[in-house]
Amino acid sequence: DVKVTQSSRYLVKRTGEKVFLECVQDMDHENMFWYRQDPGLGLRLIYFSYDVKMKEKGDIPEGYSVSREKKERFSLILESASTNQTSMYLCASSSWTAVVSPLHFGNGTRLTVT
Amino acid sequence: AQTVTQSQPEMSVQEAETVTLSCTYDTSESDYYLFWYKQPPSRQMILVIRQEAYKQQNATENRFSVNFQKAAKSFSLKISDSQLGDAAMYFCAYRLCAGNNRKLIWGLGTSLAVNP
Numbered sequence: 360d361v362k363v364t365q366s367s368r369y370l371v372k373r374t375g376e377k378v379f380l381e382c383v384q385d386m387d388h389e390n391m392f393w394y395r396q397d398p399g400l401g402l403r404l405i406y407f408s409y410d411v412k413m414k415e416k417g418d419i420p421e422g423y424s425v426s427r428e429k430k431e432r433f434s435l436i437l438e439s440a441s442t443n444q445t446s447m448y449l450c451a452s453s454s455w456t457a458v459v460s461p462l463h464f465g466n467g468t469r470l471t472v473t
Numbered sequence: 474a475q476t477v478t479q480s481q482p483e484m485s486v487q488e489a490e491t492v493t494l495s496c497t498y499d500t501s502e503s504d505y506y507l508f509w510y511k512q513p514p515s516r517q518m519i520l521v522i523r524q525e526a527y528k529q530q531n532a533t534e535n536r537f538s539v540n541f542q543k544a545a546k547s548f549s550l551k552i553s554d555s556q557l558g559d560a561a562m563y564f565c566a567y568r569l570c571a572g573n574n575r576k577l578i579w580g581l582g583t584s585l586a587v588n589p
Contacts, residue, residue, distance in 0.1 A: 390575050401581040402564070409575060417576070449518065455575070461508060462577065464518040 362386070365450050365465035372472050378437040380468050382450030389455040391433035392462065393417075393425065396447040408433055409455065440472045475500050477565050477580035485586040486555045493540075494550045494583045496565035504570040507541065507548045508577070513561040521563070524548065526570075552585075560587045 366381035384391065392407040394417075404417030406425040414425050422444060426434040433452075437444055447469050451462040477498045486492035498507075509521040524532045524541050531539050536556075540549045548567075552559055565580040 399581070402579045404576060407575060447516070451518075453575070461520040461523060462510075462518075463520075467516045 363450055363452055363463050363465040365448075365468050367468050368466060370468055370470045372437075372440050372470065374441060374472060376437075376440045376472075378440045378470070378472075380435040380437075380448055380450075380470070382433045382435070382452075382465055383431050384433075384452040384463070385431065386452065386454070386463070387430065388452035388463075389430075390453045390460075391427065392451045392453075393423075393433065393435045394449040394451065395419070396449055396467070402449065405435065440470075442472050444470065445472045446470060475569075475578045477567065477578050479563075479565055479580035479583050481583045482581070483584045483586070485588055486552070486559075487588050488555055488557060490555055491551060491553045492555055492585065494552075494563050494565075494585065496548045496550070496580060498546050498548065498565070498567050498578070498580075500546070500567070500569065500578075502569050502571060506568050506570065507539075508566045508568075509537070509539070509548075509550045510564045510566065511559075511561045512564065512582075513558075518564070522550065555587050557587050557589060560585060 363384045393405040394402045408414045408427040424436045449467050450465040453462050454460045505526045507524045511521045512518045522534045536553045538551045562582045564582045566577040568577045
């Protein structure tokens with residue numbers, strides 16, 4: 360089974376801190392995604408990556424950046440955390456070569472910015 | 474515009490009964506994949522069922538089946554013999570096949586409660 364691991368389940372940070380959320384997948388998937396999930400707003404795509412060192416903006420990239428130095432690892436960076444970035448963050452990966460490739464999700468990181 | 478509408482924010486079903494969650498979507502493309510995902514209270518999102526738009530036959534996975542109506546752009550999920558473990562948030566989504574499209578378009582979800 361595909362395993363997507365997010366480094367932290369819960370995280371509490373202060374306003375203005377630089378925050379790193381890490382995600383690792385073990386199935387050699389080309390695609391990796393970062394979503395945030397908020398009640399009533401569903402899942403919103405922040406960034407995704409389809410190859411090492413490649414990245415594309417999603418629907419809400421403002422205030423975030425990403426890094427993909429290795430195929431299995433995709434990091435989400437909050438350059439200067441703000442209270443409106445308090446949310447659940449979900450990482451996912453998928454294969455591009457599979458015909459109908461679903462997303463495989465991590466357990467999520469609940470980030471609170473105070 | 475590419476959108477997915479799940480018109481039922483919350484639903485409930487009695488254990489062992491059948492429930493149908495609705496999903497409609499909007500796209501001008503003809504080739505796409507459709508998905509239902511489940512997110513239990515433990516939070517990990519998992520795939521329930523998927524459907525290729527070019528297939529007329531409705532997908533089934535054990536107690537889960539879909540009613541795919543391409544002309545109506547409808548993709549409902551039927552859960553038969555509901556179990557307590559089916560209680561979760563359910564999300565409908567689709568992805569276009571064309572080009573290098575990797576993004577899913579998501580609905581806002583339906584929260585399903587299963588009553589014992």
